[in-house]
Amino acid sequence: MLKVSLLKPLKALLVLGFISLAYGCTTTQSKNQSSVESPSKGAILTYYQNDQQPATQTATQVKAELNGPLVFYLLSAELAGQRNNLDYALEVYSALALQTQHPLIAERTSWIAQFAQQPKAALDAAILWATLAPQNPDAQRTAAGLLLQNEQYLDAFDHLLNFEKLSGESNYTLLATHLSEKNNPVISDLYQKMLEEKQRREEASSDLETALALLSDELGRQPTSRQHLKSALAINPNNVRALQLKAELLRSQGDYSQAEKLLNQALKNKPEEVRLWLEVARTQLKSGKLSQAEQTFDHIINLQPDNLPIRLALARIQIETEQYTAAKQTLKDLTDFDLLADQSWLLLGQLAERDQQWQLALQHYNQVTSGDPLVLATQASVRLLVENNQAPTALGLIQEKRSQAPELSVPLTLLGESLLRQQKDFAAALSWVDSGRDLLAENQESTQLLYARALLNYHLDDLNQMEADLNHLLSIDPNNAVALNALGYTLVDKTERINEGLLLIQKAHALDSESAEILDSLGWALFKLGRYEEALEYLEEAYARLQESEIAEHLIQVFWKLEKNEQAETLLNNYPELNLQPNQ
CATH class of the missing domain: 1.25.40.10 (Tetratricopeptide repeat domain)
Structure with a gap:
């Protein structure tokens, strides 16, 4: 399939909870300064001096010794970064990371790419770093975060497993939350992988159980979700995300008093946990206790008076619970703060749209000046x-x-x-x-x-x-799976160069085995080559992930070739606009 969707809403470059831009050798300057500090320059060079390996090096050995060109390129890249030429710095570091196979250079490359807002280069370097430094928890965490950012959830889970083994910390709930919010077709696959991981463990994990609860709820398996949630809280009664999920479940059943009771009991153990107080406010608003909710809001602000994002979170809760007048006032107050002005104007525009005041919405949207909100x-x-x-x-x-x-x-x-x-x-x-x-x-x-x-x-x-x-x-980004798939599919579908196209699609599939579009392309190429049984396998998986007419058309034609006429007709009934005939 030739994927034609070009514009997705922008997301933050790094995923909260996995990656910190302040880590290690990243820049400490503001982005407006666009300059990369180089505290690790000397450390990098020590890796190459006199064949002596520092104690922090992994088992992977350096594949290039210190030489004049290598030193020149390292120093030139660092100087380029200091002079705001991030493109050159990234280009040099990317080449050196591949040439030397050295974890520290791969790490540095990833941070430069993140700072330069080059997510694909950042991901490639992070995966290389994690591969070269399998015992480094920061490498595993960074790879997991960037894979999550790029919506490669199953691979992200594998790196999170490594991160937990090395650090004792886990982030499975964050992964599950992000995936469920995307309504992604790999939810079932990730649930199965997490369930298998749970069954392998001797010691139960509250975080893993909570992640399983989130995913099973998204799959419509509410009894299973409740069982996972019960297990999560039995392991750790203070698991905040599990408590939030249980409160949400009680609210969905209309049991607001029980939800508030659960949260208040949890707050006895964690009286300053703002996330739980926010759930209390949400519950009170849902149940119509407006005056109590206002008192809870005041308490939250008193807990963290300098935390402006908390006030924005309160405004979002007011919107969620249909307290629109109060939300508008909260947001108007927040427009006076530079940190929150853009997000506040954006939300005010959305509220004006809700009120069918499209010209007022345009005025509010026009106040947004920068970043993703713009x-x-x-x-x-x-x-x-x-x-x-x-x-x-x-x-x-x-x-x-x-x-x-x-x-x-x-x-x-x-x-x-x-x-x-x-x-x-x-x-x-x-x-x-x-x-x-x-x-x-x-x-x-x-x-x-x-x-x-x-x-x-x-x-x-x-x-x-x-x-x-x-x-x-592809000369710029040889491992761009989307471009490989687009070129491969075009060669398969529009030319006689089917084998050439298949090779490109197979490379794309090796890079991204979860993409429905790539699976469809692979199946269609095999169909064109007369390999119908193989084509069926990939096309059925593609359609299971994405019920789209073009994939359905390809699958129907394979059904006909394999004389599975009943299955073809059943699927065709769902897409009468295709107007296909068995001899096509």
Whole structure:
């Protein structure tokens, strides 16, 4: 399958609870300074002096000795970082990490890539670091966090297991929470892996039981979820996340008094646990105890008077519990604080939309000035303008925001591209993408924009240019599974170069075995080669992960080839728009 979704909401680069930007040799300067400190430069060089290995080195041996070119490139990369040339620093460190196979250089590469907001490079370096330093808990935690950030949940779980074995700490609940919020098709797979891990253990884990409770609840297995939750609290009665989940379960059953009783009992052991107090406030609002909830809010603020994000959390609870007037006032007060102004204006815009005041919503969204909130506010504004037949104004708004926030030129360019593509104006979209590429720093390229450009050329039936764009992208990022899959699928579906396409798709599958799109491409390539039984296996797995018409079409055709006509007709009934015939 050729994946055409280009724009996803931005997420924070690092996942809270796994990674700290303050760790080790990361920068201590603010991002506005865009400079990478180099406290580890001397440490790096000591790894190469006189073949002496420091005590902190792992069993993996250095594969390159100290020499003039190596020293030159290390120092030039550090100097480049200090002079704000992060692209060069990252390029050099990435090459050296692969060349030397040294864990410290791989670690340094990952942190530079994170600081430079290059998530793919950061992930590649972190996985290399974790591979080269299997006994380093920080390496395992970093790899897990970045895999989670890239929605590779099963691989993240494997690194979390390693992290727990090395450090004694676990983060399975955070992984499960993130996955359940995404409604991802691998929830069942992750539940099974966690269940198998539980059965292997001699000592029970409250965190693992809570994660299993979250996943089984998401799978609709409420009795199983309750049993996991009971086990989690039996192991650790003070497990805050388990207590939150149990309170949520009681509220869903309408048993607000029992939920509040549970939380108040837990607060006797943890009287300053803000998360539990927030659950109390949520329960009180849900049950209509408004005055008591206000007192709880005051208590929370008194517990942490300097914690402004807590006030934003209170506003979110007010919205969740439909206390909209109170939420608006809370958010208006928060717009006076720079730290929370953008998020507050974004939420105020969403509340105005709820009230069907789209022009007021636009005014609120226009107050957002930076970061992820600016992208989300611009997305919402564009949607409102298009809904009100003002598409040209929407594109002008994106251009204005793109000029105001050049650091966000890539996501904003993709937003404009999506707008033009929806209007079927592929030539204008192509020109728009190229204008976004022109806004990038000198000698810098965006793989996201190259991918967008390739898909537009696909729509324009310029397969040669599409292939050139994807090859350019792969020259920058050889392990980009999405690009490998797109190029492979196009060769399989549109040309006679099926075997060449299959090789590309197989490489993509090796990099990301969970993608429904890649599984579909692999199945379709095998179908084209007449390997129908093998094709069926991959296409059934793809459809199990993503019930989408193109995958269904491929699966139906395999059913017919294998004379599974009843299964083909049953599936075809769900997609009458396909208009397929058995001889196709």
